[in-house]
Amino acid sequence: MLPNIKIFQIYFKPELIAHCDPHFVPLDNTANPNPELREWDVWNREYDKLIASDLEYWGFVSWKFKEKTNLTGQQVFDFINAYPDQDVYLLNPCILNEACFANSWEQGDMHHPNISDIGNKFLQKIGYGDVDVKSMLLDRNATVFANYVVGSRKFWTKFMEFSRKLFTEADKDPVFKEEVFGAGRSNYAHDQSLPNFTFLIERLIPTFIELEELNAVGFKHSPDTLAMKYQPYADDIMSLSDLKVAVNRYNSDELYDIWNFYRHKFLSQNQGILGLE
Numbered sequence: 001m002l003p004n005i006k007i008f009q010i011y012f013k014p015e016l017i018a019h020c021d022p023h024f025v026p027l028d029n030t031a032n033p034n035p036e037l038r039e040w041d042v043w044n045r046e047y048d049k050l051i052a053s054d055l056e057y058w059g060f061v062s063w064k065f066k067e068k069t070n071l072t073g074q075q076v077f078d079f080i081n082a083y084p085d086q087d088v089y090l091l092n093p094c095i096l097n098e099a100c101f102a103n104s105w106e107q108g109d110m111h112h113p114n115i116s117d118i119g120n121k122f123l124q125k126i127g128y129g130d131v132d133v134k135s136m137l138l139d140r141n142a143t144v145f146a147n148y149v150v151g152s153r154k155f156w157t158k159f160m161e162f163s164r165k166l167f168t169e170a171d172k173d174p175v176f177k178e179e180v181f182g183a184g185r186s187n188y189a190h191d192q193s194l195p196n197f198t199f200l201i202e203r204l205i206p207t208f209i210e211l212e213e214l215n216a217v218g219f220k221h222s223p224d225t226l227a228m229k230y231q232p233y234a235d236d237i238m239s240l241s242d243l244k245v246a247v248n249r250y251n252s253d254e255l256y257d258i259w260n261f262y263r264h265k266f267l268s269q270n271q272g273i274l275g276l277e
Contacts, residue, residue, distance in 0.1 A: 023073025059150025
């Protein structure tokens with residue numbers, strides 16, 4: 001049986017409510033006081049109200065959820081019901097990125113200059129020691145893009161405390177503040193004004209799950225649920241994703257070498273495929 005749960009679907013223009021799934025709760029963000037902080041600002045504004053409620057789990061998706069994931073709200077709730085008692089449920093829309101990169105930091109460095117260095121600096125500042133974010137092999141059960149996350153009260157309590165430290169650490173270090181919050185520092189092609197902050201949050205979620213050893217599960221697509229753009233490559237994408245899961249399950253260097261060989265082979269044989277994301 002499903003726990004007491006709500007998934008909020010964020011929209012920022014009145015006409016976009018038409019795209020909201022009936023299984024989700026529409027969340028009006030038309031006021032949007034801090035657009036440069038993207039979803040995190042909504043999480044932060046809603047947090048006190050949600051933690052004071054009787055909800056056991058809550059999460060957030062965007063009005064583009066169906067377009068990005070090819071999933072319905074009913075499929076999401078069926079997935080959650082099939083894996084009870086997790087701390088985190090991940091609805092990753094970028095399955096190619098998950099399958100072909102060791103983690104989202106490796107992928108991120110291709111688009112957001114030195115974002116992994118900023119992530120390492122943050123974790124060291126708040127006491128995680130000598131962590132190298134790019135050294136972790138994070139499979140689909142820890143990886144998410146677009147911040148499509150459903151979590152328990154435990155997860156949200158711990159993650160909001162963790163992520164708010166980006167602000168407190170920035171106040172102590174002007175250089176770090178510019179790296180995290182400087183306008184345009186993300187080099188994001190679709191919005192040249194965005195800071196690194198939102199792309200750090202997107203990558204800190206998987207790393208936080210790993211560092212805190214939270215129980216997490218990611219939605220595993222089948223050929224029936226894959227978006228059409230992935231269909232020609234479905235077998236390769238799903239096999240690479242499964243291999244990553246096996247590497248972590250068995251802690252196997254041999255399986256890692258197989259995954260690493262075939263991911264590079266797949267990408268070399270399909271030049272430009274990462275543009276699907």
